[in-house]
Amino acid sequence: MPAHVKQKIAGWGGWPRVECAVFRPEKRRGIADVLANGEQPHYIARGLGRSYGDVAVNPGGGVINTTRLNRMIAFDENAGVLECEAGVSLEEILETFVPRGWFLPVTPGTKFVTVGGAIANDVHGKNHHIDGTFGEHVDRITLLTPTGSIITCSPKQNEDVFWATVGGIGLTGIILTATIRLQRITSAYIKVDYRQCTNLDALLAAIRETDDKYKYSVAWVDCIAKGAKLGRSVLMSGDHVAANELPSQYGHALSIPHKSKKNVPFNLPGFLLNPLSIGAFNKLFYAVHPSKQGQITDYDKYFYPLDAIHNWNRGYGKNGFAQYQATFPHDGVEGLVKLLEKLSASGRASFLAVLKRMGPGSKGLLSHPIDGWTLTLDIPVKDGIVQFLNESDELVAQYNGRLYTAKDSCTRPEVFAAMYPRIKEFKAIKAKLDPAGKLSSRLARRCGIVEGPVEP
Ligand SMILES: Cc1cc2nc3c(=O)[nH]c(=O)nc-3n(C[C@H](O)[C@H](O)[C@H](O)COP(=O)(O)OP(=O)(O)OC[C@H]3O[C@@H](n4cnc5c(N)ncnc54)[C@H](O)[C@@H]3O)c2cc1C
Known part of the structure; x- marks a missing residue:
């Protein structure tokens, strides 16, 4: 079984704090190994844990910390298009690219957030009224699905998977890499x-x-x-x-x-x-x-x-x-x-x-x-x-x-369903990508997005 530690973890608000089996693979193929051989009933990805509540905790199951997947893969200096692994943080992007005249297209109120976390919550910033969400600046995602296949999705390719994954709170698969468009700046x-x-x-x-x-x-x-x-x-x-x-x-x-x-x-x-x-x-x-x-x-x-x-x-x-x-x-x-x-x-x-x-x-x-x-x-x-x-x-x-x-x-589930009317479409796509229900979190169960008890 891949290495893991049993640990009590919480979101940034420190509440609720629950015991999970935490895996911290170093490579993309290590994530596939955890999903196949981790011996947990279900798993959820976790970035830098800056979500406040229970969206990235999974009592009674596994949590896959993605922060070691922090490699930049390619950068198009003319277009400002960056391909990177999902565990790269917004802080790392800023430190590397601000001096070269590029800034994040959208940023939340902390830079200690991973690219995977920014996509999975489709985060917004102070420019939402002008530029929309982070996900709207993503050209492509490679997604490891719970069945072990890797899908490339974008607004033009596997569009349904793409828009289920953007804001999909880690329930469609593990985002391995993403290609995002930065914005040009001339000063910091x-x-x-x-x-x-x-x-x-x-x-x-x-x-x-x-x-x-x-x-x-x-x-x-x-x-x-x-x-x-x-x-x-x-x-x-x-x-x-x-x-x-x-x-x-x-x-x-x-x-x-x-x-x-x-x-x-x-x-x-x-x-x-x-x-x-x-x-x-x-x-x-x-x-x-x-x-x-x-x-x-x-x-x-x-x-x-x-x-x-x-x-x-x-x-x-x-x-x-x-x-x-x-x-x-x-x-x-x-x-x-x-x-x-x-x-x-x-x-x-x-x-x-x-x-x-x-x-x-x-x-x-x-x-x-x-x-x-x-x-x-x-x-x-x-x-x-x-x-x-x-x-x-x-x-x-x-x-x-x-x-x-x-x-x-x-x-609660009935309130969540009323607030997110496209939940049925989401569940249908998730069922295709994750027929055995391997991806789950405390929030997903609590809000009725997936079946199962909130606590073990
Ligand atoms: C001080 C502060 C200010 C903030 N301001 C804002 C704001 O202005 N706007 C805003 O929108 N948010 C804001 N947030 C919230 C924060 O931006 C989000 O919670 C963000 O998603 C956290 O990213 P993370 O890397 O810490 O992910 P986590 O909190 O660890 O995980 C968040 C979600 O992403 C999923 N996930 C993480 N990595 C992957 C992956 N590789 N593949 C699939 N799923 C993955 C997890 O399963 C989980 O569902 C703020 C948070 C703080 C602490």
């Missing part, structure tokens, strides 16, 4: 306009008015504020700076200063994050971000502020936290308001709350984004959290919204 800097908004109405109006003028846009929201101040926020909109616009004090346009990273060495006591401390942080954040235009910042600070602190998730204490991302269609703003009111009244303060306007969704059958508004919250795990999240799910479903698999830890 972003020009940001900040705009303070006194409440949610003002924020939505500002986004509607300005979003199309910027490539990137996202708002930080103070979700402790109540009443007339509900949704008090700072909208941050940005564009790449052209090299010839960059003031000379920044030095070489395609390199950024090296930063030393801070670390949270152990779980902090959970009580440190309470409504009082979070309220104080929120007031400070608002105060230190007055409306101002044309602030130049490097890409690392703009896109990845949390990456500056290693293990920042330990700040929530040993119980961990749930991240909750709900997306409402444009006519579901009332649902968004009710969700913010529910959170603000609950005493379950969220340290981080961001709101963004999303553009149209991708063709991924289980891909999350829909045209509308997305709100992301961090909620510390304490008594009653499952009930609180389940009630929130029903509220989101009532307004035809949906939750994001990369962040989810509680959604």
Whole structure:
């Protein structure tokens, strides 16, 4: 049997933490060996474990860590097309290609994500309203199916497999390699306009008015504020700076200063994050971000502020936290308001709350984004959290919204099916690729995407 360790693992939120048999093959053929000879009832791939909930954990089964598959295979310098193994991280791509004038087409709020993880969750970034999801910039995938065959799929070849795999949360096969299109840049800097908004109405109006003028846009929201101040926020909109616009004090346009990273060495006591401390942080954040235009910042600070602190998730204490991302269609703003009111009244303060306007969704059958508004919250795990999240799910479903698999830890099957109406098409393709049901995860069983008990 291929080498493995029995280990308790969790997503980035630290909750739920469950025992799995973790394999870490070094080569692509090692993955096929695990699937054939690993002696586990089922398996799920795992990248850098930056999904918050249980999408990359598999109690009672195997987890295939893909981070050793981190080889770059080919790069077309003229077109910016990169072929690489699925375990290559976005950080590695940035370090290699920013100095050569290329940037990721889409990036989430952390660079510690693998290409396989970015495809399997069809991740989005601050430019979703302009450029869509990560999967929409993928030209080709090679997929190892659970039966041991390798399929090449793309938007033109085996199209059904491609769009089931983009956003398919690892359930169609193990992505071995991917070919992605990078975007040209002439500097590593972003020009940001900040705009303070006194409440949610003002924020939505500002986004509607300005979003199309910027490539990137996202708002930080103070979700402790109540009443007339509900949704008090700072909208941050940005564009790449052209090299010839960059003031000379920044030095070489395609390199950024090296930063030393801070670390949270152990779980902090959970009580440190309470409504009082979070309220104080929120007031400070608002105060230190007055409306101002044309602030130049490097890409690392703009896109990845949390990456500056290693293990920042330990700040929530040993119980961990749930991240909750709900997306409402444009006519579901009332649902968004009710969700913010529910959170603000609950005493379950969220340290981080961001709101963004999303553009149209991708063709991924289980891909999350829909045209509308997305709100992301961090909620510390304490008594009653499952009930609180389940009630929130029903509220989101009532307004035809949906939750994001990369962040989810509680959604029930009937709610998931209502939120993802293409689940039947997905199941049909999965049944063809995986007739013995070898690929599964806690989330897949919990949400009723595959059969089986949630815990062993
Ligand atoms: C600080 C922070 C900010 C974030 N911001 C955003 C954001 O702005 N937008 C956004 O969309 N997401 C965001 N995320 C979530 C993150 O981008 C996704 O969860 C991403 O999928 C994590 O990638 P990973 O490599 O860690 O994969 P994991 O979390 O390890 O796995 C994620 C999924 O990918 C599958 N998978 C991984 N590798 C493969 C493979 N080779 N083949 C098949 N399936 C595979 C797994 O089975 C699982 O279903 C954020 C996360 C953090 C921690």
